[in-house]
Amino acid sequence: MGINNAHYYGWQGKLHSPWISTLSIVRVALLQVFRRKSYWVVIGLGVFQFLSFWIVIYAITQARLPANAQRDLYEVFGFSPSPEPGEENGYIAFMQQQSVVVMILLAFSGSLLVGSDFRMKSLPFYLSRRIDRRHYIVGKLLAVSAIVSLLTTVPALLLFLEYGMFTPSVGYWRENWGIAVSVLAYGAVLCAVLSILIVTLSAYLQRVAPIAITWSSLFVLLIRLASYLQDATDNNYWYLLDPWRDMRLVGKLCFGVFLEQEEHDIAAWAAVILAGVCAVCLVLLVRRVRAVDIVE
Amino acid sequence: MHLVDIQNLSRNYGHVRALVDVSFTLEQGTIGLVGNNGAGKSTLLKVLLGLLKPDAGGGTILGCDIRHATRELRGRVGYMPETAATVPVLKGVEFVTLAGDLYGMPHRDARRRAHEVLNYVGLGELRYRRLEEYSTGNVQRLKLAAALVHDPQLLLLDEPTNGLDPEGRQSMLDLIHDLITETGKSVILCTHLLPDVERLCQQIVVLHRGTVIRAGAMAALRHAVGNRFEIGWQGPGEGYVAALRAAGVEVSLNSHPDRATVQTPAGWNNSQFFALARERDCVLTQLKPDEEDLERLFFRVTEEKGPAPTSALPGEELKHGH
Structure with missing residues (x-):
């Protein structure tokens, strides 16, 4: 040329x-x-789930069904737009369902977002500009957080807006503003924990297969293990091994809604465990992100 | 103000000494950083850019302290890394725009500038293609565009012709030469390909086992070899060459039909060139001492320091640098 x-x-x-x-x-x-394009299969699942909830809310609010029928229909979807005391927040339940989609998406995209920078030796590209590794790490954490938020917090808030929109007054939003706050709090916990874990894991494992295997082990095997150990010992603290439960408990701790006293007892420990894991991961991440990688 | 002023710089990896008490001063212009593999070129480049902190010593580039003013320094320096260092899925123009964003340019400026520099490096037509579709030569041009996007005063190019075929290499060298002559930017070219340096650079830093063994203007470092000359003539050359050989002169003909490189025997008087030319009806048009080329200069100075090791960083697993 x-x-x-x-x-x-x-x-x-x-x-x-x-x-x-x-x-x-x-x-x-x-x-x-x-x-x-391949990620759109997973994103599509999340969008489908969101649209299902959207249509259900629309249909129920516009069809003017009797209150009992509405409640029954919501229960089928595990959703309650204005929970009574002691009732599960429907928006949080929606976010938990979306978290599965997020987990799958992150398992595959971690390698692209972070692993490829190490595999293709692109770190000097970033770190030779005016940013240093603090900015790089914060940028990558924010990027994963944005993906998590787009699939969990944002749709949950949209559903909250939708439900309020279809009620005759702004009373729903005014009376249930705490729901929006709790959605944001739980979303923040999800973003912080998932982003730190996937970025650290991807920085070390780099390729799709090891990341996906380790990631799914973290979020599937630990749930099984926690359940098995709890059954065997009848000690609820084993539940703390389950990262999803830990995140949910910390989310609840943020907005103070607990269905059971047992959950309340272990929520503080869940926060300590998550904070500890995140701190260790951050230390490992900072050690890993170097402009110069000398191997021999 | 010197372009580069480095004093007593050292950098170790564990107990391996990658740079040992390096000191040199360079002026504006094009500088070749040469040395064998593992001599410490890339380490020096990374220390200059602030990617690695020196263990001892320090210095300035464009007046910026390489220890403490790294952010200001990087705003004025463009770095083209040796590795592919691309971001998958992005298109060429997005990659260069990202580089501008990371330098701290306003996004709109970065995008406009990305189009300009991609045009300049000859990738205007490929700018909307994904990076996975770029050839090695185009990736090298792309990295050069990413280094140029914020219009730096100094360019640090780490092996810019690495992995290129002869045509691609020539094209890359033309581009760098064009850049130097058109913009007057200073360039530090880190390579082990001596012809590249010889073509582009006025100054040179020779690294050997982590130490600088020569630094300065290339012309000043070249030795005139006492009994070697380049000669040129007009007229029947065969007879003249035969007469020279008969007089004990070693004649090496080059591709030019009426020029040669000659090595004279002991006791030779240069007036004999003219006398023999007259005898053979030739006119001597050129007689100049033969200066050593960069390759000979490099081997001479490295041999003075002893044979090069296979690697300055012997086979040992080292952890990350700074």
């Missing part, structure tokens, strides 16, 4: 803070995920 005759033009301008550059990492990460 010959040299293009285009002339070189200079550029003069002010460079902004490297923290703003982390948003570019988020933008590019979302671009990477949404451009992969």
Whole structure:
């Protein structure tokens, strides 16, 4: 290929803070995920689930069914738009169902978002610019958090808005604002924990297969193990091995709704465990993210 | 202000000394950083860029302290890494825009500038293709575009012709040469391909086993070899060459029909070139001392320091650097 005759033009301008550059990492990460057609199978599952809830809410509120019939229909979907005291928050239940989709999506996209930077030695590309590894790590964590939020928190809030929209007044939103806060709190816990875990795991394992196997082991085997140990010893603290339960408990701790006293007892421990795991992962991540990787 | 001013710089990996008490000063222009594999070139480049912290010593580039002013430094320096270092799924223009964003350019400027530099490096037509579809040569151009996007004063190019076929290499060298002559930017070219340095660079830093054994203007470092000359003539050359050989001169003909490199015997007087030319009806048009080329210069200075090891970093598992 010959040299293009285009002339070189200079550029003069002010460079902004490297923290703003982390948003570019988020933008590019979302671009990477949404451009992969194979991921749309998983994203489609999440969208389908969201639309199902959306249609159910629409149908029930517009069909003006008797209250009992409405309640029965909601129960089929495990959803309660305005929970009574001691009742499970329907939006949180929706987010938990969406979390399965998120888990599958992250298992596959971790390699693309983070692992590829290590595998293709792209870290010098990032770290030789004006950002350092703090900005890189924060950018990648925000990117994963954005994906998690787009599949859990945002649709849950949309459902909350939808339900309020179909009621005759703004009374639903005013009376149940705590639901929106609890959705945000649980969403924040999901984002923080899942992003730190997947970014660290992907930084070390790099390729799709090992990440997917380890990730699914974390979130499937530990649930089974926790359940088995609890059955064998009748000790509820074994439930703390289940990361989903830990995240749910911490979410509940954020907005103070507990169905059972037992859950309340172990919620603080769940927070300690998650904080500990996240802290260890962050230390490992900081050690792993280096511009120069000398092996021999 | 010097372009680069490095004093007593050292960097170790565990107990392996990658850079040992390195000191040199370079002026604006094109600088070749040469050495055998494992001599410490890439380590030095990364220390200069602030990607690795030196264990001892320090210095400045463009007046910025390499220890403490790394962010300011990177705003004024463009780095083209040796590795592929691309981001999968992105298109060419998105990749270069990302580089601009990471430098801290406003996004709109970064995008506009990405189009400009991609045009400049000859990738204008390929800018909307995904990076997976780029050939090795195009990836090298793309990395150069990413290093140029914020219009740096200094470019650090780590093995820019690595992995390219002869045509691609020539094309890349043309591009870098064009960039240097058109923009007047300073370039530090890190490579073990001496012809690349010889073609592009005015200054040179020779690294050997982690130490700088020569640094400065290339012309000043070249030795004139006392009894070797380049000669040129007009007229019947066969007879003239035969006469020179008969007088004990070793003649190496080159591709040019009326030029040669000659090595004179002991006791030779240069007036004999003219006398023999007159005898054979030739006119001597050129007689100049033969300067050693970069390859000979490199081997001479490295041999003075002893044979090169197979690697400055012997077979040992090292952990990450800084």
